[in-house]
Amino acid sequence: MSTIVVISGSPSTLSRSERVLYYLGELAEQQGFRVKHISVRDVEAEALLYANFQSPKIKEIAGDLEAADGVIVGSPVYKASYSGILKSLFDLMPQDVLRGTVSLPVMTGGSLSHLLALDYALKPLLATLKSQPLKG
Numbered sequence: 001m002s003t004i005v006v007i008s009g010s011p012s013t014l015s016r017s018e019r020v021l022y023y024l025g026e027l028a029e030q031q032g033f034r035v036k037h038i039s040v041r042d043v044e045a046e047a048l049l050y051a052n053f054q055s056p057k058i059k060e061i062a063g064d065l066e067a068a069d070g071v072i073v074g075s076p077v078y079k080a081s082y083s084g085i086l087k088s089l090f091d092l093m094p095q096d097v098l099r100g101t102v103s104l105p106v107m108t109g110g111s112l113s114h115l116l117a118l119d120y121a122l123k124p125l126l127a128t129l130k131s132q133p134l135k136g
Contacts (some may be wrong), residue, residue: 001034002069008039009075009086017108021074024106028072036064040085048088058092065097070104073126077109081121090125098131105133 006025010017018039025035038061040048047055065071075082105122107114126133 001032003034003036003067004028004070004072005064005068006035006037006072007074007086007089008037008041009073009083009089011040011083011085012076013041015076015108017074017076017106020106020108021072024072024074024104028070033070036068038064040083040089043089048085048092051092053092055092058089061089062093062097065093065101068101070102071098071126071131072104072106073122074106074108075122077107077114077117080114080117082107082117082125087125090129093129095128096130098126098129101131103131103133 006021008018008021022037025037028035043057044055046052047058052058075086078084103126105118105126107118107122109117123133
């Protein structure tokens, strides 16, 4: 069974982004995929703040991403980009953690002017990790 990892970059527990990601996860499960949800809130703040590459949770997430057949990455739009905490998480991942993995970037924003954040911020981040980002 193929696995899709869903990563939420929202620091808020009550988040539109999180609701959208869980919905997409449910759709994937209905299509026969196994889905694993990961939130930036699952990672201890010290690991992110002090760049602890040896954190067991960071290693676990890296392993989940390397083994995934697909990845959905979502974030609210903050200052025309994805959340800083999501950036902190991906900064701790191996450079090619998503090599050959199809990814779906998802962002929620407050206005139409936030549309560009997907193409100019999140998709380039996923491409840097060697993923094959879909349109989003």
